[in-house]
Amino acid sequence: MLPPRPPIDFDTPVMRFHRSRRKVTNIVVSGLAILATVIVIAPLVAILVYLLYKGASSLNFNFFTKIPAPVGEEGGGMANSIVGSGIILVLASLMGIPIGIAAGVYLSEFGRGKFLANAIRFTADVLNGVPSIVMGIAIYSLIVMRQKHFSAFAGGVALAIMMVPTITRTTEEMLSTVPHAIREAALGLGVPKWRTVLSVSLRTASPGIITGCMLAFARVAGETAPLLFTAFGNQFWSVKLNEPIGALPLQIYVYAISPYDEWHRLAWAGSLVLIVMIMVSVTLVRVFASRGALKGGN
Numbered sequence: 001m002l003p004p005r006p007p008i009d010f011d012t013p014v015m016r017f018h019r020s021r022r023k024v025t026n027i028v029v030s031g032l033a034i035l036a037t038v039i040v041i042a043p044l045v046a047i048l049v050y051l052l053y054k055g056a057s058s059l060n061f062n063f064f065t066k067i068p069a070p071v072g073e074e075g076g077g078m079a080n081s082i083v084g085s086g087i088i089l090v091l092a093s094l095m096g097i098p099i100g101i102a103a104g105v106y107l108s109e110f111g112r113g114k115f116l117a118n119a120i121r122f123t124a125d126v127l128n129g130v131p132s133i134v135m136g137i138a139i140y141s142l143i144v145m146r147q148k149h150f151s152a153f154a155g156g157v158a159l160a161i162m163m164v165p166t167i168t169r170t171t172e173e174m175l176s177t178v179p180h181a182i183r184e185a186a187l188g189l190g191v192p193k194w195r196t197v198l199s200v201s202l203r204t205a206s207p208g209i210i211t212g213c214m215l216a217f218a219r220v221a222g223e224t225a226p227l228l229f230t231a232f233g234n235q236f237w238s239v240k241l242n243e244p245i246g247a248l249p250l251q252i253y254v255y256a257i258s259p260y261d262e263w264h265r266l267a268w269a270g271s272l273v274l275i276v277m278i279m280v281s282v283t284l285v286r287v288f289a290s291r292g293a294l295k296g297g298n
Contacts (some may be wrong), residue, residue, distance in 0.1 A: 052238025170212025
């Protein structure tokens with residue numbers, strides 16, 4: 001019989017060196033990751049704190065219930081702009097989200113390798129890089145000039161088109177992460193492909209798709225340039241889709257470039273309200289999804 005081997009010594013200088021090196025590497029990489037997170041979050045926190053500092057003192061009951069005051073008068077509010085922004089964003093979401101999700105489903109589930117799918121994918125990538133002011137000019141030429149007046153509908157169309165590329169590409173990428181075994185199991189049970197896509201693929205990928213929709217919504221919520229050529233703005237109450245309508249980004253822009261300190265104060269308050277509106281809407285969607293109503297299967 002062979003003599004038993006002596007136990008391995010794990011406390012040699014070389015082993016201690018490698019353990020120390022791994023610990024140091026782990027600490028350094030973890031520190032770099034934390035530093036990167038802080039660098040990303042710090043500007044957001046700084047902006048929010050500064051907006052609270054500059055705008056919170058201007059928020060009052062009149063700000064949320066009154067329309068802008070005439071030039072030279074103090075007071076007034078942005079109630080019409082808050083409502084107008086809500087109308088335009090809801091209109092844009094109703095048009096942009098279904099189209100974006102449908103396009104993403106086609107690219108991932110039905111159009112693989114087809115010329116039309118490649119054309120849609122290329123168009124979505126190009127639209128993602130188109131400046132927002134160019135989008136506003138395009139909708140101005142296609143809708144506003146034909147209607148011969150500005151309207152909330154034109155503003156909603158402009159923002160919807162800006163939402164579609166982000167939602168389309170996000171939906172495609174999220175659906176591509178769904179395991180094929182899940183689809184094959186449904187198809188093996190005799191479920192039609194369209195039903196498999198709706199009940200299995202989309203449901204499984206829904207958390208990622210919802211995130212893409214939120215990103216697109218947050219991107220267009222603060223856009224000003226497209227609305228200058230479409231919704232145009234309105235100093236009075238207007239909730240009709242076929243008329244010019246006020247919007248927070250437009251009102252903030254008008255107040256910010258004015259020479260009046262009172263309007264500057266209201267512009268800071270409007271900026272704070274706009275940021276809070278975006279944060280609240282995104283948070284509500286996340287809470288709703290985390291409770292299972294929009295959450296996909298595992």
